[in-house]
Amino acid sequence: MILIGEKLNGFIPAMARAIEARDELFVRRWARAQSEAGADYLDICACGAKGGDREALGWLMEIVQDEVDTPLSIDTPDADVMQWAMARARRPGLANSIALTEGKADCLLPAIVQTGFSCVALLIDNGVPESAEERLRVFDRLMRRVDAHSLAHDRVFIDPLVTSLAAHGESFRVFAETCRGIRAQNKNVHIVGGATNVSFGLPARKHVNRAFLALAMGAGMDSAICDVTNPDIMGIVAAGRALLGEDEMCAGYLQAFRDGKL
Amino acid sequence: MILIGEKLNGFIPAMARAIEARDELFVRRWARAQSEAGADYLDICACGAKGGDREALGWLMEIVQDEVDTPLSIDTPDADVMQWAMARARRPGLANSIALTEGKADCLLPAIVQTGFSCVALLIDNGVPESAEERLRVFDRLMRRVDAHSLAHDRVFIDPLVTSLAAHGESFRVFAETCRGIRAQNKNVHIVGGATNVSFGLPARKHVNRAFLALAMGAGMDSAICDVTNPDIMGIVAAGRALLGEDEMCAGYLQAFRDGKL
Numbered sequence: 001m002i003l004i005g006e007k008l009n010g011f012i013p014a015m016a017r018a019i020e021a022r023d024e025l026f027v028r029r030w031a032r033a034q035s036e037a038g039a040d041y042l043d044i045c046a047c048g049a050k051g052g053d054r055e056a057l058g059w060l061m062e063i064v065q066d067e068v069d070t071p072l073s074i075d076t077p078d079a080d081v082m083q084w085a086m087a088r089a090r091r092p093g094l095a096n097s098i099a100l101t102e103g104k105a106d107c108l109l110p111a112i113v114q115t116g117f118s119c120v121a122l123l124i125d126n127g128v129p130e131s132a133e134e135r136l137r138v139f140d141r142l143m144r145r146v147d148a149h150s151l152a153h154d155r156v157f158i159d160p161l162v163t164s165l166a167a168h169g170e171s172f173r174v175f176a177e178t179c180r181g182i183r184a185q186n187k188n189v190h191i192v193g194g195a196t197n198v199s200f201g202l203p204a205r206k207h208v209n210r211a212f213l214a215l216a217m218g219a220g221m222d223s224a225i226c227d228v229t230n231p232d233i234m235g236i237v238a239a240g241r242a243l244l245g246e247d248e249m250c251a252g253y254l255q256a257f258r259d260g261k262l
Numbered sequence: 263m264i265l266i267g268e269k270l271n272g273f274i275p276a277m278a279r280a281i282e283a284r285d286e287l288f289v290r291r292w293a294r295a296q297s298e299a300g301a302d303y304l305d306i307c308a309c310g311a312k313g314g315d316r317e318a319l320g321w322l323m324e325i326v327q328d329e330v331d332t333p334l335s336i337d338t339p340d341a342d343v344m345q346w347a348m349a350r351a352r353r354p355g356l357a358n359s360i361a362l363t364e365g366k367a368d369c370l371l372p373a374i375v376q377t378g379f380s381c382v383a384l385l386i387d388n389g390v391p392e393s394a395e396e397r398l399r400v401f402d403r404l405m406r407r408v409d410a411h412s413l414a415h416d417r418v419f420i421d422p423l424v425t426s427l428a429a430h431g432e433s434f435r436v437f438a439e440t441c442r443g444i445r446a447q448n449k450n451v452h453i454v455g456g457a458t459n460v461s462f463g464l465p466a467r468k469h470v471n472r473a474f475l476a477l478a479m480g481a482g483m484d485s486a487i488c489d490v491t492n493p494d495i496m497g498i499v500a501a502g503r504a505l506l507g508e509d510e511m512c513a514g515y516l517q518a519f520r521d522g523k524l
Contacts, residue, residue, distance in 0.1 A: 165504055165512065169504075169507065169510065170507060171505075172505035172506065173505075173506070173507050176480075202512060202516075203516070204497060204519050204524040206497070207494070207497025207498060207500065207501040208501040208504070208505070208515075210472060210476070210497070210498060210501070211476045211497075211498050211501035211502045212501070212505060213476075214473045214475075214477050214480075214498075215476050215477065215479070215480045215502065215505055217477070218438075218477045218480045218481070219480070232469070232494075235468070235469025235472070235473075236469060236472060236473050236476075239461075239470040239473035240477065242431075242470070243427060243433075243434035243435075243460070243474060243477055244434065245431065245432065245434075245435050249431060250427065250428060250431070250464060253464065253470075254464075257466050262465075262466040262469055
């Protein structure tokens with residue numbers, strides 16, 4: 001599992017306030033905590049904070065890169081800001097995200113290839129397709145763009161989109177069916193899911209987040225944007241890997257336990 | 263999900279002591295707690311306690327049936343004791359368990375049919391088959407005995423056997439493959455798993471138990487022997503049902519939350 005720390009996100013009210021106030025210490029603490037908890041990437045999103053994207057994102061990137069070496073997942077819907085930010089990254093990370101919509105994939109893929117970045121690719125095209133079949137059709141079209149730009153498949157993190165279960169009862173089933181459809185034809189792309197979105201609007205969200213993670217891993221998801229500092233989330237990930245045969249002799253599980261992560 | 267409370271079991275040291283001391287209050291409390299937490303059956307096992315099975319089991323049954331109306335899952339490896347206990351049950355429950363070994367299925371099925379009991383059927387035959395293919399062959403032979411005795415398939419809880427992950431790295435994969443194989447040919451039998459066995463020998467067992475439950479539900483398991491009094495276990499079950507589309511509008515999840523079970 002490739003884990004992307006979700007905490008440096010301006011849509012989280014406390015983080016939005018920290019970004020607006022340029023509260024360096026608060027940001028450094030979360031960068032450090034997620035890095036030490038085992039994040040492979042740190043998602044960086046300034047969108048939720050007042051005062052716009054570029055300047056805030058640039059500030060966030062400087063602080064975080066100064067604090068830790070963990071690669072960044074640059075999270076912006078603006079293709080210009082993304083290119084600007086990729087150029088400022090001290091090491092290759094994740095461009096989060098590209099999609100077919102408005103030619104964003106073709107616009108960003110050359111820079112992604114050139115900078116050594118990987119990318120999160122959303123299975124949307126003028127809205128979120130309702131069925132797994134439609135999402136798989138978007139996947140095919142998206143992979144044709146990926147191939148046209150000669151980006152290696154293992155640098156693509158497909159996000160099949162998990163919507164809120166409270167709003168869409170079929171949310172997980174469509175997600176899982178899309179995962180299985182992707183895995184049936186492509187073993188090299190990564191599949192990533194936002195493990196916190198699914199529980200939006202429900203009480204006791206932790207249970208839904210945990211069950212989603214395990215079930216999604218069972219369906220072929222091999223990367224998650226999640227709270228890596230939460231021992232119960234890390235426990236599900238470590239146990240899920242061991243149960244699914246991705247952790248020989250439970251060595252990773254036992255190491256995570258010894259490291260105090262569970 | 264059909265939930266079988268695991269706590270009235272003499273293999274749990276505190277319960278063994280309570281059974282040996284005929285500690286009525288202790289047993290009543292666990293019977294009540296599991297029943298109120300939402301158990302569909304209460305597993306009753308006196309095996310671990312000193313002094314043998316029949317008398318202790320009879321005592322346990324009387325106390326528990328006096329305290330709650332929840333049907334019992336009579337858990338004994340001894341076919342004579344099982345028949346004796348089924349006759350003392352005030353309402354039909356689960357016979358846990360039958361198997362092909364030593365003709366136990368043919369010995370017990372007539373009484374199961376006659377008493378209105380359902381049964382847990384283990385996929386063993388002179389030992390635990392290693393592969394899913396072998397377990398599915400045992401399943402076929404077992405279902406022929408079930409059909410020979412005209413027991414309705416929805417009164418059969420197949421236990422595909424989940425062994426300790428620490429001892430058998432392929433434990434869950436074989437379990438899941440067996441579940442999927444059963445579901446591919448039979449939608450009516452129940453599939454049950456012991457959600458606590460899998461984590462034996464590992465630290466921070468709760469994570470493994472939770473991940474197992476979600477992953478097993480994803481593979482087709484629709485019943486579990488588990489700690490129904492644990493909100494994190496009930497949370498995984500309720501969230502798993504909602505995610506898998508077995509809980510329209512999350513009504514059961516929301517009710518469980520309002521009832522303080524999560």
